[in-house]
Amino acid sequence: MRIGRVRSWETSVGCAARVCGLSLWALVSACGPGGDMSGGSSCPMDTPVSCPSGTPPSYADDVAPVIAARCGACHAPNGQEPSKLFGTYTQVFAQRTSVLGQLHACKMPPAGAPTLTSDERRVVLTWLVCGAPNN
Ligand code: HEC
Numbered sequence: 829m830r831i832g833r834v835r836s837w838e839t840s841v842g843c844a845a846r847v848c849g850l851s852l853w854a855l856v857s858a859c860g861p862g863g864d865m866s867g868g869s870s871c872p873m874d875t876p877v878s879c880p881s882g883t884p885p886s887y888a889d890d891v892a893p894v895i896a897a898r899c900g901a902c903h904a905p906n907g908q909e910p911s912k913l914f915g916t917y918t919q920v921f922a923q924r925t926s927v928l929g930q931l932h933a934c935k936m937p938p939a940g941a942p943t944l945t946s947d948e949r950r951v952v953l954t955w956l957v958c959g960a961p962n963n
Pocket of ligand 1: 895898899900901902903908909912923926927930931936937938941
């Protein structure tokens, strides 16, 4: 019975990023690939464990356009979060750890804003895991 209760709790919270962040156990057991929140959004939590071999994605060609499109409207001087700007490489690099955390857990973009495609996620997360080079 105890297991059943835990399982239904798990199902009901699904992959809500803020909840999963509270417990590694919940992260591992409830938030694997395909984890789905009852609200309908899902977070793949698909950050690569290490930088893959080969050339990392390019900041200028691959990453900057995604950040501009998906984050730039709010993280702008006249946007909702003017204290965290991502308009230049230096700004993104300085905040790379929190950007990685927010992206990994699907906390940003916030609910209601258009999210990244799986390709865009892969590019940005891979670039971050590769040390966020200015390439
Ligand atoms: C719809 C507007 C909006 C969009 C789009 C958006 N953000 Fe945010 N972001 C906010 C707001 C508002 C805050 C401050 C409040 C909060 O943390 O929820 C914030 C906070 C943050 C923080 C700091 C969080 C913390 O707790 O330290 C980071 C990092 C961040 N955003 C990264 C991003 C990235 C990366 C993207 C694009 C992939 C993005 N945001 C897209 C509105 C937005």
